[in-house]
Amino acid sequence: MRRGIVSQAVYERSIERPLSAAGVFSGGAGHCRDLSGRILAVHSTASGAVDGFCLPGAEMIFDEAVNRLDETPDCIQKRMPASEISYAEEAGAGCGMTVVSVSVLLPPDMEEDGLKKLVQRLGQEAKKAGVEVEAFSASVSGSVLNPVISVSAGRTWAFEPAAPAMQSAGIGSIATEFMEKSGLTDDRMSEGCDLLMVGTCGAAGTAVLLRSFQERLSGHFPAGFLKGAERMEENLLTVRAAALIRTEEKQAQLQCIGEGGVFSAMWTLCGRLSCGMDADIHLIPIRQETIEICEALNRNPYRLYGVGDLLATVRSGEAVLRKLEKEGLEAAVIGKLTKGPGRYIRNRDITRCLEKPQCDALFEEG
DSSP states (O other), X not given: OOSEEOOHHHHIIIIIHHHHHHTOEEEESSSOOOOTTEEEEEEEEEEEEOSTTOXXXXXXXXXXXXXXXXXXXXXXXXXXXXXXXXXXXXXXXXXXXXXEEEEEXXXXXXXXXXXXXXXXXXXXXXXXXXXXXXXXXXXXXXXXXXXXXXEEEEEEEEEOTTOHHXXXXXXXXXXXXXXXXXXXXXXXXXXXXEEEEESOTTHHHHHHHHHHTHHHHHTTSOHHHHHHHHGGGGGOOOHHHHHHHHHHOTTOEEEEEOTTHHHHHHHHHHHHHTOEEEEEGGGSOOXXXXXXXXXXXXXXXXXXXXXXXXXEEESOHHHHHHHHHHTTOOEEEEEXXXXXXXXXXXXXXXXXXXXXXXXXXXXXXX
């Protein structure tokens, strides 16, 4: 197969169809979809290279990611602080389902039939484990000799119909029945709305890179610096932020940042709202640890795995920002939504078009 993200035809034939046939697919074309009324509460990852094309090896990686969610009986409580649980319960939420996101990096000599067989086996594993596959992306790269598989598993916090304000415009597209119950109109909040980001760019991906390249990075950076990067994964929770934004602006649209990073989330959000965007890359919150680790590994931090972060469209970005900052949440207004299809990223005097979602920076050649 050709290098780069697999074509739409290959995706439909060898990824979407096998997963749909197994009854476990709930996702979109290669990138993390919106989970309407659900917010990620706890997550784990597992990855590894598969020797030759060992399907049992791929199943082991899948099972490892899912099983890590239950390492302790109070897993959710350990990863979700009491303040987050309080906000969720007040919004009528309860523990939701387990979802997985799979990324596969394939060698150039891999045939499509091999990919299809892999997807079928992982679909069977998902069905056996009772989990949904929310996204499955595949790319071909000359940097690998054997397939490299990464599985992210998450347990979601589900908002029930009893909480229409959160269910209707929480994470994902607005459901008509809940719009009617809550009195919301089909206002897409597009042209002129502020684009807000909650969290710091690529924090979760930085922690994954640190674990994957610990020895290499320890030769570049002092131990204290790497310890700070390791702690970036501790506060990747969005329930409280979502609730605060919704109490300030009921029609705010939210978009989870996940695989493909903030750039992928921007593209998805604009597509959902049928609008354009004008954002400034220097306004995107990002930690110095992420910048330096990505530079050392030749990765793009804006395409780096960003689970736990959010994008939001709001009418009064500064008012929402003050509310979030008062609660100790890091956020920034990074741009505005615009009329028309243009999606632009500014970098000082240079303006360029946002590219279609690409392979997550976790799997870039570096």
